[in-house]
Amino acid sequence: xxxxxxxxxxxxMVAGIAQGSTTDDEKAIRALxxxxxxxxxxxxxxxxxxxxxxxxxLLPPNAxxxxxxxxxxxxxxxxxxxHH
Numbered sequence: 624x625x626x627x628x629x630x631x632x633x634x635x636m637v638a639g640i641a642q643g644s645t646t647d648d649e650k651a652i653r654a655l656x657x658x659x660x661x662x663x664x665x666x667x668x669x670x671x672x673x674x675x676x677x678x679x680x681l682l683p684p685n686a687x688x689x690x691x692x693x694x695x696x697x698x699x700x701x702x703x704x705x706h707h
Contacts, residue, residue, distance in 0.1 A: 668699030 655674045662671030672695045675681065681689045681698070689695050 662699075668696050671699045672696035 659671055659674045662668070662673070672692050675692050675695050677692050678690070679692060679695060681695050683689065683698060686698070689698050
C-alpha cells in the first residue's frame with residue numbers, strides 16, 4: 624500500500640511539473656505572436672507578414688485564398704485587420 628501511495632504522489636508531482644513548464648515550441652509560438660502583435664501596433668504589414676512561411680496560404684474573411692508571404696503582406700498593406 625505504501626508503494627502505491629508513493630507512485631501516486633510521484634505521478635502527481637510529475638504532472639504538476641509538466642503543467643507548469645513551457646516547452647520550446649510554446650515559447651516559439653509566443654514569440655511569433657509577439658512579432659505579429661508588434662506589426663499590428665506599428666501598422667507594419669511587412670512585420671506582420673514575416674511570421675508566415677514564404678509559401679503560406681491565408682484565407683481572409685470575405686476574400687479568396689492568398690498564397691505566399693508577398694500576397695499576405697499586400698493584403699495587410701491594404702488596411703486588412705486579419706488576425707491569425
